[in-house]
Amino acid sequence: MDRDWNHLSRNRDERLARAAGQLGSRSAGRHVAHADVVDLLHAVLEPGDRVCLEGNNQKQADFLAGALLQVDPSRVNDLHMVQSVLSLPEHLDVFERGIASRLDFSFSGPQGARLANLVAQDRIRIGAIHTYLELFARYFVDLTPRVALVAAHSADAAGNLYTGPNTEDTPAIVEATAFRRGIVIAQVNEVVDKLPRVDIPADWVDFVIEAPRPHFIEPLFTRDPAQINEVQVLMAMMAIKGIYAEYGVKRLNHGIGFDTAAIELLLPTYGESLGLKGKICTHWALNPHPALIPAIEAGWVESVHCFGSELGMEDYIRARPDVFFTGPDGSLRSNRAFSQAAGHYACDLFIGSTLQMDLDGNSSTATLGRIAGFGGAPNMGADARGRRHASDTWLKAGREARSGLGGSRGTPRGQKLVVQMVETFREHMQPAFVERLDAWTVQTQAGMALPPIMVYGEDVTHVLTEEGIANLLLCRSDEEREQAIRGVAGHTPVGAGRDRRMVENLRDRGIIRRPEDLGIDPRQATRNLLAARSMRDLVRASGGLYSPPRRFRNW
Numbered sequence: 001m002d003r004d005w006n007h008l009s010r011n012r013d014e015r016l017a018r019a020a021g022q023l024g025s026r027s028a029g030r031h032v033a034h035a036d037v038v039d040l041l042h043a044v045l046e047p048g049d050r051v052c053l054e055g056n057n058q059k060q061a062d063f064l065a066g067a068l069l070q071v072d073p074s075r076v077n078d079l080h081m082v083q084s085v086l087s088l089p090e091h092l093d094v095f096e097r098g099i100a101s102r103l104d105f106s107f108s109g110p111q112g113a114r115l116a117n118l119v120a121q122d123r124i125r126i127g128a129i130h131t132y133l134e135l136f137a138r139y140f141v142d143l144t145p146r147v148a149l150v151a152a153h154s155a156d157a158a159g160n161l162y163t164g165p166n167t168e169d170t171p172a173i174v175e176a177t178a179f180r181r182g183i184v185i186a187q188v189n190e191v192v193d194k195l196p197r198v199d200i201p202a203d204w205v206d207f208v209i210e211a212p213r214p215h216f217i218e219p220l221f222t223r224d225p226a227q228i229n230e231v232q233v234l235m236a237m238m239a240i241k242g243i244y245a246e247y248g249v250k251r252l253n254h255g256i257g258f259d260t261a262a263i264e265l266l267l268p269t270y271g272e273s274l275g276l277k278g279k280i281c282t283h284w285a286l287n288p289h290p291a292l293i294p295a296i297e298a299g300w301v302e303s304v305h306c307f308g309s310e311l312g313m314e315d316y317i318r319a320r321p322d323v324f325f326t327g328p329d330g331s332l333r334s335n336r337a338f339s340q341a342a343g344h345y346a347c348d349l350f351i352g353s354t355l356q357m358d359l360d361g362n363s364s365t366a367t368l369g370r371i372a373g374f375g376g377a378p379n380m381g382a383d384a385r386g387r388r389h390a391s392d393t394w395l396k397a398g399r400e401a402r403s404g405l406g407g408s409r410g411t412p413r414g415q416k417l418v419v420q421m422v423e424t425f426r427e428h429m430q431p432a433f434v435e436r437l438d439a440w441t442v443q444t445q446a447g448m449a450l451p452p453i454m455v456y457g458e459d460v461t462h463v464l465t466e467e468g469i470a471n472l473l474l475c476r477s478d479e480e481r482e483q484a485i486r487g488v489a490g491h492t493p494v495g496a497g498r499d500r501r502m503v504e505n506l507r508d509r510g511i512i513r514r515p516e517d518l519g520i521d522p523r524q525a526t527r528n529l530l531a532a533r534s535m536r537d538l539v540r541a542s543g544g545l546y547s548p549p550r551r552f553r554n555w
Helices: 007-022 034-044 062-068 090-096 109-120 132-139 170-178 230-247 258-273 290-297 314-318 336-346 392-404 439-446 478-487 500-508 535-541
Strands: 050-053 079-085 100-107 125-129 147-155 183-191 207-210 251-254 283-285 303-305 349-352 417-421 462-465 468-471
Touching: 007 034, 007 183, 034 062, 034 183, 034 207, 050 062, 062 090, 062 147, 062 183, 079 090, 079 132, 090 100, 090 109, 100 132, 109 439, 132 170, 132 336, 147 170, 170 183, 170 336, 230 258, 230 349, 230 392, 230 417, 230 462, 230 468, 251 258, 258 290, 258 349, 283 336, 290 535, 303 336, 468 478, 478 500
Parallel strands: 050 079, 050 147, 079 100, 100 125, 147 183, 183 207, 251 283, 251 349, 283 303, 349 417, 417 462
Antiparallel strands: 462 468
8 A cells, every 4th residue: 555645735735724714704815813813723723733832931922822722622632732931821721721731841930830730730741841952853853843833023915924033933943844734823913014024934834813912022031230149249250260261261151040140240340350351251142131231332242142032122232233143124133043052062161050959960940849941051051072163161171071080081072161050049048959859759750751950960060159169070080079069069968968178178179169269359249340230220331222121120
């Protein structure tokens, strides 16, 4: 019997035919009236479909998320949701309503606690918690969406899409779906005669819906400098002098948080006092953090490629085209897939944070009562074994890694710097350092094949706390690594279990370094070192070009 080579195409045609028969007179061609959206979903969705609902770090296909909740669960059910981020309540409501049953994702952020509860109740089957790049790759292999629900800024009459500054995941989602005979539905803020630029061509898009309200965008990376404390200033000083300066880090990625915002705001002040301008922090894979404005204005930054945009930064980005990747219209062209690849292969350092770290250096944000996911950290915070180009930073770290093994043994290669920057106690006085990660219990609860570890200890090169820096590259044994971690774990139970004599030996060898070992006086770690100490200071630094979201304005 001959194989049917056109099943996907015929199935697609059947779905499109159903849609044509069900849509009302308000809809024509690719353009569908927002009142007809539920009818459209009933027509194109089938039970068991794999559906990508665009939920990014910032841009959300929120109108389509709400519409999906309105479908009849007796007609549309057992959906397999594949999406980067669980940000909106609707992203989990579909599971409670019985519309969806299986989930593959990357990051759950504000929905982390609710997700953990649903998993414990066996209401959601998790395939895997992915890194972004890993999930995008699987869109093109074995997690290809049958139907994609995406968001764009605007469309023209033909159905071409302009994604605007927050392009984010849209190209990866649409290309994977459209080129394997899937259905692509896009909500847009407006339909216009002429687009500023074409980001997604019309023949990749099946339906366009002008939503009744603009899609939601979360200013996820914005940090108010007023919330940065002096402990974070001290840690930022240690990062700049004890890691960035010593390795000559020019190409880097910063994670989200006040810790890294403090580093960015110290570059034009503390960094300048150390004579580091032009020697560190010149090329970034980073969202357009407002905290980076003073460093850009002071001439520290040569380029920034962005995963997504940031609300209020639009005019500033337009006015700094030498720094950001912008189109002829002046707006940012972000791309999460390309920035993830840049962070993995083209950056020499990743510095981020975690909720828990164990004695092997493994870290995770999947804890009891909260499954936050990983986002891009596993790609950013992993040594890229396929890397073949050299840099001074990469080679220096590689030499230290080999010396830590007791000599320059083996084939020479470099090493990416992966820094976990974490205060010893997190919110509610929960210790960041633990003997055993909660991830092992989460594995059992969720029926996962592996514990959900975010960054593996073998990739971590430095642990930075308010106690000091532990350089794991120089450790000669697992026992030394454990004691190096205990040595900077402060007054946590893990820190209390240190072998004091061994820790002092590690300090004598420069594996553990306290602030005073770096020539840093903790009394000088004050907020006065910050190049901006409030959101208003950031606006002034931008020359009035930065317009913070309303919730960050207190003037």
